[in-house]
Amino acid sequence: MARSFTPKVVTANALIEGDVVYLTEDDRWSRDHAEAELIEDEAHAQLRLLKAESQKSVIVGAYLADARRGPAGPEPIHFREAFRTRGPSNYAHGKQEARHV
């Protein structure tokens, strides 16, 4: 039986600010994980990653990260990716600062 494919999102850092970004279905880069395109097909994931990597003047370090469907949109699975959606735990900096949460 074929190995089941864990859904993915394409993530990277914005070239100028370094902030974490996610590729959306309509080819935007969102700062919000919930807006990411949840990719459930392995071949499609590779194509989306290639698309991301071609945008070398916009982002840096694109890769595929595991994710799952959530009520408000895709959610991260690994704790590293969860931290990337928020920012550091010692100060309310990064995304948590921008959203005033």
Add this chain to the structure above:
Amino acid sequence: MYKYSDFDEAFVRSRNAQFRRQVERRVDGSLTEDEFKPLRLMNGLYLQLHAYMLRVAIPYGTLSADQMRQLALIADRWDKGYGHFTTRQNIQFNWPKLTDVPDMLDALGDVQMHAIQTSGNTIRNVTADHFAGAAADEIEDPRPTAELIRQWSTDHPEFQALPRKFKIGVTGSPNDRAVTKSHDIGLRIVRGSGGQTGYEVLVGGGLGRTPMVGQVIKPFVRKEDLLPYLEAIVSVYNLMGRRDNKYKARIKITVFENGMEAFRDAVEDRFKVTKREFGGVGADVLREIEAHFAAPAFRNVPEDAYHVARAADPVFRSWTDTNLTDHRAPGYAILTVSLKAHGETPGDATSAQMRLLADLAESYGHGELRISHEQNVILPHVHKSDLPALHAALKTEGLATANIGLVSDIIACPGMDYCALATARSIPVAQEIATHFKAIGLEEAIGQLKIKISGCINACGHHHVGHIGILGLDRAGVENYQITLGGDHTENMAIGERAGPGFAYDEIVPAIERLLRAYLDVREDASETFIDAYRRLGATPFKAALYPAEAERDAA
């Protein structure tokens, strides 16, 4: 303090101008990230989890008041109003924008600072004893040597693409506060048989995934031979070091795989050539550099105010008990200012704190500041009569914590709160240990203790040499913390022994509490420190405290 020559100044300015153009070409798309990455790393610019990070060298940990003020200005203008002091005497800014970095580097250049070779496979910032030039036990100030090595290694054409990064640390005291045995090359200033000073040279130390204690490669190198001897070591490593596997590329592996004898022989052969080529140039430069590090004009005034304040104010007395070290000049002390206020991030300083420290260094400290690998700030030359005023001033910015050398004076790397390499967080673990032991009132009873925390196997937090080391790992997608016991960061460096299975994030602080309560139970008296008790009793009682269920099973 060292003042840049015209050559230094022109070099730093031209490097900054080059980097400004490289950033422009990256932004306009003419450089890809693959092309740009080695260029930004050569200039100290990393990309981390949430943002870029600029790592600025503080050579041999020495800062002037003006340099500290400039770091505060950079933090305010281009970052988030703070900086993080690291275990290699660097400062890291965690939130710069790529397009602001050239301006930040120019601002550093204005105060004779830079970020060159704070990354990449080059000779990194040269570190030294943070009490250099002040310590009572010092044979000689190690900073002129460190500055000489900085000049030799900066942009050294042969050593810009070494098999791996290369770290050098220097101490001028027999009591090693620079962790020289954990460096690729460690230098200890020693007295030769004729009374003249030279260097004991250690090689092949390192922490990381394969921790090793540096070994003596040559017991005495004359001062005039230092640069050709270092050149010989690094050039032999450059050829012999492995490039097929980055985890086996450090000099410790080269020495280990080839054997010290073969490595030493190769160095001696090469040294015959380099010695002739250098022809004593290093010794001339060293003499010039030494003049920059002349001791300040120490005052000879009464200490009465200090003793009066100690008698009258228990808070002041407790702070002077923990935060002072013997100075070589009568009436003076070395003051360590803690960047480990309970619950704060180890090594972080706000711009306001930096400005206050700069002002106090000017008013009371002959204008000098130091950064320690233990992530604290030092005023190396303070007259004891000024300590009451200093203490009062430090309190205004939360800098008067009396905890140097205690359970809350923790080294912690940035961990997964910032670092792209990390496998778990370190900072919140340090914060919770510090606040917890303060809350349960055991900090003073526990006494001298080194806890060191790394958020990955690369060991920036020096966990292997902590009396208690904590290593954060990713175990099946969950943060997990391994404890090592019995490490030692001094001239008797020892690698700690792994205690057993790791602990979950919410179990690590209770585990440390069990461990330290066991220490309080088994120590002979209050004068026996944790590490002394561990050496006397071995790991057994401490493992039993960490793993009570297993201990019970074994006893049944």
